[in-house]
Amino acid sequence: MECIYCWYWLADLCQQEGIDFVLGHALYMRAIHGVKTKNDRVDSLKIARLIRGGNFPLAYVYPAQMRPTRDLMRRRNHFVRKRAELLAHIQNTMTQYNLESLGSLSRSDRRRDKDIPGHFPDLVVRRIVQTDLQLIDSYDPIIKELDKKILSLATDHDQTSFHLLKSIKGVGDVLALTILYEVGQINRFSTRGEFCSYARLVKAQKQSAGKNYGTSGARIGNAHLRWAFSEASLLYIRGNQKARKYYHRLVSRHGKSKALTIIAKRLGTAVYYMLKRREPFHEQKFLNMNMKQAI
DSSP states (O other): OHHHHHHHHHHHHHHHHTOOOOOBOHHHHHHHSOOSSOOHHHHHHHHHHHHHHTOOOBOOOOOTTTHHHHHHHHHHHHHHHHHHHHHHHHHHHHHHTTOOOOOOOOSHHHHHHSOTGGGOSSHHHHHHHHHHHHHHHHHHHHHHHHHHHHHHHHHHHOHHHHHHHTTSTTOOHHHHHHHHHHHOOGGGOSSHHHHHHHTTOSOEEEEETTEEEEEEOTTSSOHHHHHHHHHHHHHHHTTOHHHHHHHHHHHHHHOHHHHHHHHHHHHHHHHHHHHHHTOOOOHHHHHTOOHHHHO
16 A cells, blocks of 8 residues: 555656656556566566557556545445444344343434443443443544535535435435545546446356356455445345335346346446436436346
């Protein structure tokens, strides 16, 4: 990760000085010019030949003005995941000692109304749970303050796209901000297929002599976007009768896991066209998509 941020710093410096800067995709470059002997002289020669032949795999240089907010959003999501792990640990501890569940503990008022440590008879276990609760209470104000800060920054960068993303049922501030800052500039994707591939919503087919040999490249792309669209697909279905009917149609043909994957991919396609055309989400168009087009 440190190497990535060094390249970002170099890209910003070259832009300030008016120097042309080309950033190569490390994974694809390694696959193209892997050789037995590796040193700076061999690497520079290989890169020069790739650039001259038009085969140099370019990587996207994220806009400098949006980069700090994107990194802050990723850090915020990291804190949320750590908080979720602590809540899950408390619930798992109840199961471990065969104790009755206290229900959802995500809200602070519910935690205050219940004597959670006293629910455990063992004093040492009480101390473990109490430590988890203290950490959760420490994360809550930090996450709340970060939400306010990121939301205020988003209105300065691309307020229109932010509100367009929120037109999807179930997509709130967090998911809209995640998609907005992970995409950056939608115009860098020439087709919806490129966008869905970058968001890890589709896999590459492996074929030879007209036969399929599975898929590959499932982990190449943006993991944050993949998470955002997976969450969006679940929230879109929740409390939406039309969406649930569409979901059950997919389940009857493909099963639950594949059905959610299809909806996530369809939402990715919808977001691509929404940001390209600057249009809000059209639910009827989304639900009228036939099964073959949905896959």
